[in-house]
Amino acid sequence: MVKAPTVEDVAERAGVSRQTVSNVLNTPDIVRPATRERVIAAIHELGYRRHAAARRLRLRRSSTIGIRLDPYLGGISGVVLDRFVHAITERASERGMRMLVYAARTREEEIQRLSELWEGSEIDAAIITGTSRDDPRVRSLDRDGLPFISFGRPWGEDDIADPHHLWVDVDGAAGTRAATEHVLARGSDVMFLGWPAGSGTGDDRERGWREAMTAAGAHGDRLTVVEDVPLARACVEAALAAGPVPDALVCASDSLAVGALLAVAAAGLSLPVTGFDNTPTAEALGFTSVEQRPEDVATAVLELLMGPTGEIVAPRTLEAGSAHALITPELVVR
Incomplete structure (x- = not known):
């Protein structure tokens, strides 16, 4: 049976210390770009993957992100969000994270459910969708201190030049x-x-x-x-x-x-x-x-919430030009 690669194997392949590999996985921003890229290349070459259960015990984190499952509307609507939820679940799994999908019929129910999940240490962060002007969920999450990112701009609550929240949107x-x-x-x-x-x-x-x-x-x-x-x-x-x-x-x-x-x-x-x-x-x-390219939205969401290579929730610093991602859509001509 082939032995699974370890952190030590990655460190040896990249020519760095074990701590440097750990930093690339958990706090990539503190590692020099050239070194970070070398470690990432070694991870991909060896097929290294952390043991998620051991990591949760060690870090005392749930390694889980919460997202609401929108009510089924039927018809044409909802396809983009369905694709997004599918994509974010796949990409989160690749980072050793789990998605917790919960149901809520109203925004008030969603606020209550997120508060319960956060207080019970069931999630490390949340993703909200369907944002609107003066969104009450934004104020509630800020008050509770729950890290979050939105698919859709928090209209009326944020500014690109002076960001208050992380968001990804389609242009x-x-x-x-x-x-x-x-x-x-x-x-x-x-x-x-x-x-x-x-x-x-x-x-x-x-x-x-x-x-x-x-x-x-x-x-x-x-x-x-x-x-x-x-x-x-x-x-x-x-x-x-x-x-x-x-x-x-x-x-x-x-x-x-x-x-x-x-x-x-x-x-x-x-x-x-x-x-x-x-x-x-x-x-x-x-x-x-x-x-709309929801798969690209999912990738951008996790990069802002966890860093380009991170395996824990470590939200991006709120700085102008780097606290959001605006995905350029594609015109499909038929």
């Missing part, structure tokens, strides 16, 4: 900007179908459309509707009937795009409709959509 404006620039090749009248004002994510996606339209000297109407396929269809049907008919539509989500496509088909028209999220629905129906 929604970059996504809709790319989508708008793509359809502007067809004509200058591009309609945007988004959500009512006040949603940080929705406002950001609308901003990308506006920036692309302004840069091109183009024009187009803005329609808003809640996330609902029938309502989106009715909204676009009314706009098409009132005229003029736009050259293309850019939507804030794939759900809205499906509603728009149904309206376009009912009107007997053929217009390009672009969605956002690149769900299996977009692939099945064959319309262009913006891919």
Whole structure:
């Protein structure tokens, strides 16, 4: 039976001390970059992996990160978060960490559940999703002292130049900007179908459309509707009937795009409709959509929460330019 590689084996391969290997695993920021890279290379070459149970006993940590399992909504919504939870679980396991998935129907329940998990030493950190302006979870976690990071900016609670929290987000404006620039090749009248004002994510996606339209000297109407396929269809049907008919539509989500496509088909028209999220629905129906890359989000979340090679929760220092990661989405043209 082949013996599993040890810390000593890694140290010998990298030409460093055992303590240096430990520092790379637990507090990588204190190790010189060249040395850190050498140790990382040795870890990969040998296939070294820590024994998670022994580590938990030694460090008196749970080696567990909590994340809420959102209620099942059915339909098109929720695919991106499902992919994110799957990816974060895989990547955390590679670092010897476990994910604790809990259920909560409301934010109040989520706050209570996180408080219980933290007080019971069941988690070392938390990941929150679906952030909004003045998010009450942010204030509660700050008060409890529970290390956390959000998938989505804590809108209204943070600033890139003066960060108060760790976050990873997808650059929604970059996504809709790319989508708008793509359809502007067809004509200058591009309609945007988004959500009512006040949603940080929705406002950001609308901003990308506006920036692309302004840069091109183009024009187009803005329609808003809640996330609902029938309502989106009715909204676009009314706009098409009132005229003029736009050259293309850019939507804030794939759900809205499906509603728009149904309206376009009912009107007997053929217009390009672009969605956002690149769900299996977009692939099945064959319309262009913006891919959020949740797997890259998962990688960035763990790097900010644990360091690039760390195996314990050691949140990044809150410094401008390094306390967040903004993932650039990809336009998938069909």
